[in-house]
Every structure is written in structure tokens, then in C-alpha cells.
Amino acid sequence: MIGAARAAADVALRTAPGMLAAYVLVMLVEAVTPIAMAWLTKLVVDDLAGGGPAAELISLAVALAVTGVLIAALPQVSQYLGSQMARAFTARTTAQLFTATLRFAGLKPFEDPDFHDRLRLAQSSLQSGQSIVAGSFGTIRSSITLVGMVGSLLVISPILTGIVLLTGVPALVAQLRLSRRRASLMWEIGPTERRQMFYGSLLGTVEAAKEIRLFDSGRFLRGRMMTELRTANAAHRRMDLRELAVEGALTLMGAAVAGGGLVWAVAAARSGALSVGDVSLLIAAVAAVQGALHNLVSGIAALHQDLILFGHYVAVTRAGSDLPVPAEPRPLPRLSHGIEFSDVWFRYSDRHPWILRGVNLFIPAGRAVAVVGLNGAGKSTLVKLLCRFYDPQRGSITWDGVDIRLVRPEDLRHRLTGLFQDHMTYDMSAADNVSIGFVAARDDRERIRAAARRAGIDDKLVSLPRGYDTLLTRVFFEEDEADDPEIGVQLSGGQWQRTALARAMFRGHRDLMILDEPSAGLDPEAEADVHARTRHQREGATSVLISHRLNTVRDADHIVVLEHGRIVEAGTHDELMTAGGRYARLFGLQAQGYAEPPRAVVS
Numbered sequence: 048m049i050g051a052a053r054a055a056a057d058v059a060l061r062t063a064p065g066m067l068a069a070y071v072l073v074m075l076v077e078a079v080t081p082i083a084m085a086w087l088t089k090l091v092v093d094d095l096a097g098g099g100p101a102a103e104l105i106s107l108a109v110a111l112a113v114t115g116v117l118i119a120a121l122p123q124v125s126q127y128l129g130s131q132m133a134r135a136f137t138a139r140t141t142a143q144l145f146t147a148t149l150r151f152a153g154l155k156p157f158e159d160p161d162f163h164d165r166l167r168l169a170q171s172s173l174q175s176g177q178s179i180v181a182g183s184f185g186t187i188r189s190s191i192t193l194v195g196m197v198g199s200l201l202v203i204s205p206i207l208t209g210i211v212l213l214t215g216v217p218a219l220v221a222q223l224r225l226s227r228r229r230a231s232l233m234w235e236i237g238p239t240e241r242r243q244m245f246y247g248s249l250l251g252t253v254e255a256a257k258e259i260r261l262f263d264s265g266r267f268l269r270g271r272m273m274t275e276l277r278t279a280n281a282a283h284r285r286m287d288l289r290e291l292a293v294e295g296a297l298t299l300m301g302a303a304v305a306g307g308g309l310v311w312a313v314a315a316a317r318s319g320a321l322s323v324g325d326v327s328l329l330i331a332a333v334a335a336v337q338g339a340l341h342n343l344v345s346g347i348a349a350l351h352q353d354l355i356l357f358g359h360y361v362a363v364t365r366a367g368s369d370l371p372v373p374a375e376p377r378p379l380p381r382l383s384h385g386i387e388f389s390d391v392w393f394r395y396s397d398r399h400p401w402i403l404r405g406v407n408l409f410i411p412a413g414r415a416v417a418v419v420g421l422n423g424a425g426k427s428t429l430v431k432l433l434c435r436f437y438d439p440q441r442g443s444i445t446w447d448g449v450d451i452r453l454v455r456p457e458d459l460r461h462r463l464t465g466l467f468q469d470h471m472t473y474d475m476s477a478a479d480n481v482s483i484g485f486v487a488a489r490d491d492r493e494r495i496r497a498a499a500r501r502a503g504i505d506d507k508l509v510s511l512p513r514g515y516d517t518l519l520t521r522v523f524f525e526e527d528e529a530d531d532p533e534i535g536v537q538l539s540g541g542q543w544q545r546t547a548l549a550r551a552m553f554r555g556h557r558d559l560m561i562l563d564e565p566s567a568g569l570d571p572e573a574e575a576d577v578h579a580r581t582r583h584q585r586e587g588a589t590s591v592l593i594s595h596r597l598n599t600v601r602d603a604d605h606i607v608v609l610e611h612g613r614i615v616e617a618g619t620h621d622e623l624m625t626a627g628g629r630y631a632r633l634f635g636l637q638a639q640g641y642a643e644p645p646r647a648v649v650s
């Protein structure tokens with residue numbers, strides 16, 4: 048928590064130092080005005096009762112009026128400054144949080160449910176930037192007011208002062224406990240709330256809308272969402288009840304002390320031990336001390352809770368890289384010899400089974416290697432290791448003899464391009480969808496069109512209502528454009544596939560091209576076309592092609608068959624067909640599927 052407090056203070060200081068200084072000044076004045084008000088009231092009442100000089104009375108009344116104006120005006124000023132600072136604080140920490148998520152070079156954190164909960168809480172703690180900034184200063188302000196009021200109360204009754212202050216101790220302990228409990232509740236119900244949001248988002252997305260309607264699964268999903276919501280609500284209700292009980296008891300205790308103090312003061316004034324002004328000061332001081340104590344205690348408790356949550360932000364931003372990078376990374380030269388997998392073993396975690404079991408594979412520079420195998424054999428996993436999204440647990444992958452773990456991941460990826468099986472469809476313009484493959488060249492329209500031409504999608508994209516500037520989505524549009532069909536369009540599955548291919552090609556000639564199912568979802572004509580285009584693109588370049596359509600891999604220089612994470616066959620198409628093993632059997636099965644069934648002979 049101290050780390051979180053230090054981090055929050057650091058952000059506040061760096062974000063807007065000038066505004067922070069103004070805020071501190073306003074807050075200090077705000078802190079002393081209630082004390083001044085109480086004393087001025089006492090002096091006015093005493094002067095009135097004792098018939099003091101008129102000039103003094105007038106100046107005191109004027110001072111009282113000015114203090115009243117300050118008490119009325121300062122909260123607005125400090126609220127304005129606090130909001131501005133909180134916005135600046137949230138903007139800075141949001142940028143830092145997402146910079147930190149980009150620092151994770153691999154995929155592991157994104158598959159970890161704890162990481163998702165932490166990220167969500169970190170994000171929500173940034174929204175409460177306002178409470179951290181305002182809460183810290185509110186606490187300081189309440190402390191100053193408290194000290195001033197305690198001083199005033201001490202002058203009249205040290206015993207009453209002690210009693211009032213003592214009531215603050217259980218309040219502080221109870222509130223701190225509650226705030227800790229509230230923060231851990233948010234962590235505990237994190238998965239429940241995440242599931243609830245997941246079901247809610249399913250019910251609202253166009254991607255899920257088709258199946259939900261076809262399978263009539265909407266009510267079922269809504270039911271699940273409501274179950275999660277009810278579970279979260281029940282946990283919140285238990286917490287609210289606990290708070291109600293604790294706060295109710297504390298309020299009663301405070302009221303009893305204030306009431307007792309008032310009775311004592313009236314009795315003391317009656318016997319002449321206190322002046323009328325003393326009674327007015329005492330009433331103001333007891334109320335102010337209790338108010339300041341309450342503000343201080345609840346401020347500390349809220350700050351405590353916010354800082355626990357902010358600790359998630361600190362944890363994410365300070366987390367080390369998920370992939371170890373050496374202090375002095377090796378440069379990665381252009382590929383000249385080849386990439387080698389040597390006895391590579393990999394599993395997604397210790398709780399998962401081995402996916403790759405001792406893979407040995409050489410991808411020679413300038414050659415096309417195809418990886419085939421049944422569903423779940425580990426083909427895409429192999430590609431993920433090649434991009435270094437994960438490191439193997441055993442064995443190594445070398446690039447011209449350099450272990451890729453000794454290289455910065457971004458240097459490795461700079462040399463790669465590719466198309467993933469589960470490629471992205473960005474709700475952005477056609478130009479963005481292509482150029483996001485190489486952001487540095489995103490303004491080069493000619494290059495975008497050339498890549499799209501190579502992927503066979505230029506004709507389609509250029510003919511869209513706004514050409515390459517057409518949004519490939521119907522999700523974003525301005526209110527007054529909602530009925531304009533030209534604002535956004537939906538592409539077909541195959542057109543998206545080609546757009547993703549254009550994105551890969553937009554990167555230009557990289558050292559290694561990875562194509563994971565590039566022709567999935569394409570019609571036979573498009574498949575043949577894309578196959579010819581990728582073959583042309585791959586010529587002379589190093590490439591890894593994964594495909595279940597074995598007719599598209601037959602011209603690869605080297606084909607490997609992966610089965611249960613092991614390479615069980617390797618060779619050229621002709622060699623594998625001659626060998627008559629698994630590849631030949633799979634190829635035969637596919638070829639059979641295309642053959643005309645023998646016609647029944649009617650006698």
C-alpha cells in the first residue's frame with residue numbers, strides 16, 4: 048500500500064504541478080475557515096453579551112461575513128481544481144497502464160484470468176483517480192481542521208475533548224477494516240463480474256447475434272448473466288449490511304457524546320463557569336471536531352481502499368516482461384541460413400499437457416515449409432513459438448544459429464509477416480485494415496493498394512462507397528449518419544480473409560512469412576487464386592504454410608506431418624506420397640472427396 052501511495056503521489060506531482068500548488072493553497076484556506084468561523088462567532092457573541100466597543104463588533108462581523116463567503120465559495124473552487132487534476136491523473140495513468148500492457152511481449156498474461164481481473168481493477172482504480180487526489184488532500188484538510196477545532200475545544204473542556212477524540216479510534220479501526228474488506232470483495236467477485244460482463248456483451252454484439260437467434264439461446268445467456276449479477280449483488284448486499292451496522296453504531300456513539308457535551312455546557316453556563324460565547328464555541332467545536340473526525344476517518348478509509356485498488360495498477364505497470372530479455376540482446380541479422388527447432392518441448396502451463404514433444408525442424412532460408420496434421424496436432428502452437436509469443440520449456444529455436452531468446456522480441460517480429468488462422472477484423476476503414484500491418488507506412492496509399500492487389504481484394508475495396516476510406520463496420524457512425532448505408536459496410540468472410548492477407552503483404556518482403564490457413568473460408572476459385580498469389584509472394588522467400596487443404600501445400604519444398612506434437616513424417620509431396628504414410632492417406636482421403644461417386648448401374 049505504501050508503494051501504491053508513493054506511486055499515486057509521484058503521478059500527481061508529475062501530472063500538473065502548478066494546479067497541484069493552487070489546489071494545496073485553496074485546501075489550506077478551506078481547512079482553517081471553519082476554525083476562524085467558530086472563534087469569530089464566539090467573539091461576536093461575547094462582545095454582544097458583554098457590550099464590547101461598536102467598532103470592534105463591526106470589524107468582527109465583517110470578518111465573520113468574509114469567512115462565510117470563503118466557506119461558501121472555496122468548495123466550488125477546490126472541486127473544480129480537484130476534477131481537473133483527477134482528469135489529468137486518469138489520462139496519465141491510463142496511458143501508462145496501456146503502455147505497460149504493450150510491454151508484455153508474449154501472450155501468457157492475456158490467457159491468465161488473474162491478469163484480467165487485475166487489469167479490470169487497475170482500470171477502475173484509474174477512474175477513481177479523482178478520489179485518490181481529492182481523498183489525499185481531503186484527509187490533510189480534515190486533519191488541519193481537526194487540529195484547530197481540537198485546540199479550541201481544549202480551551203473549554205479538556206475532558207470533553209478527550210472523549211470526542213476517543214470516539215474516533217474505534218471509528219478509524221472499523222472503517223479501515225471495512226475498506227480492506229470492500230477492496231478484497233472487489234477482487235473476490237471479479238470473476239463473477241467479468242462473467243456477467245461477458246454474457247452481457249454477447250447479448251449485444253453482432254458477431255453473436257446470428258447464433259443467438261438461430262439457436263434461440265438468448266434467454267439462456269440472459270439467465271446466466273442474471274445469475275452472475277445476483278451473485279455479485281448478494282455479496283454487495285452482505286457488505287452493505289455490515290457497513291450499515293458499523294456506521295449506525297458509530298453515529299449513535301457520536302450523537303450521545305455531542306448530546307452529553309451540550310447538557311454539560313448548558314449546566315456550566317448556568318453556573319457561570321462558561322460564557323455564552325464559550326457555549327457557542329463549544330457547540331461549534333464539538334460539531335466541527337466530530338465532523339472533521341468523521342471526514343478524516345472515512346477519508347482515510349476511502350483512500351485506503353482506493354490505494355489497495357491502485358495497487359493493481361502499480362502491479363501491472365511494474366510487472367516484468369513475461370518473456371525474459373537479456374540485458375544485452377543480440378542483433379538479428381537477415382535470415383541467410385535458416386531457422387532450426389531443436390528438440391522443442393512446449394506446454395501452455397505446468398497444468399497443461401505437452402503440446403510439442405521434441406520437435407526437430409529446419410526451415411531453410413528461401414524455402415517454403417508446409418506443416419500439416421490433424422486438428423489439435425500443435426501446428427498453430429509451433430507458429431506461436433516461431434513468433435516467440437511463448438518460450439519452449441525445453442529445447443531451442445535458433446535463427447541462423449542465434450537462439451531467439453537472446454534477441455529482443457520486437458527485432459524478431461520486425462523480420463516476420465503473416466496471417467493467423469484467427470486473424471483480426473478491425474472495425475476501422477479499409478485502408479486502416481490493410482495498413483495496420485505496417486503502421487510506419489500507413490499513409491502510403493499506393494502501397495496499400497498494391498498489397499490489396501496482391502491479395503486480390505483491391506477491386507472490392509476501391510469500389511466501396513467511400514473507397515478505401517469506407518468503414519468496414521456498422522458499429523461506429525455519427526448520430527445523423529445512422530441511416531446512411533455508405534457509412535460502413537460488412538465484408539464477407541472470404542473478403543475479410545483476403546484483407547487480412549493484404550495486411551500481411553503490406554509489410555513488404557520480410558525474412559519469414561507465416562501463413563496459418565490462408566485459404567480458410569474461401570470459395571474454390573478464390574482458394575486457387577489466393578494459393579497462386581501466396582505462392583508467388585513466397586517465391587524466393589522463407590515461408591511456413593499451415594493448411595488442411597493438402598492441394599495447397601503440395602508444391603512446398605518441404606512438408607512435415609505433425610501428430611500429437613511430434614513430427615512423424617517429412618519430405619516433399621512426391622516423397623511422402625511414395626512413402627504411403629499418413630500424408631498419403633490424408634491426401635488420398637481429400638482427393639476421394641472430390642472424385643465423382645461411381646454411378647449406380649440400373650439393369
Ligand SMILES: Nc1ncnc2c1ncn2[C@@H]1O[C@H](COP(=O)(O)OP(=O)(O)OP(=O)(O)O)[C@@H](O)[C@H]1O
Pocket residue numbers: 158395399402420421422423424425426427428429468
Ligand atoms: N492458449 C492455450 N492454452 C492452453 N491450451 C491451448 C492453447 N492454445 C491451444 N491449446 C491446445 O493446444 C493443442 C494444439 O493446438 P493448436 O492450435 O496448436 O493445434 P492445431 O494443430 O493448429 O489445430 P487446428 O488444425 O485445429 O488449427 C490443442 O489441444 C489446444 O487445445
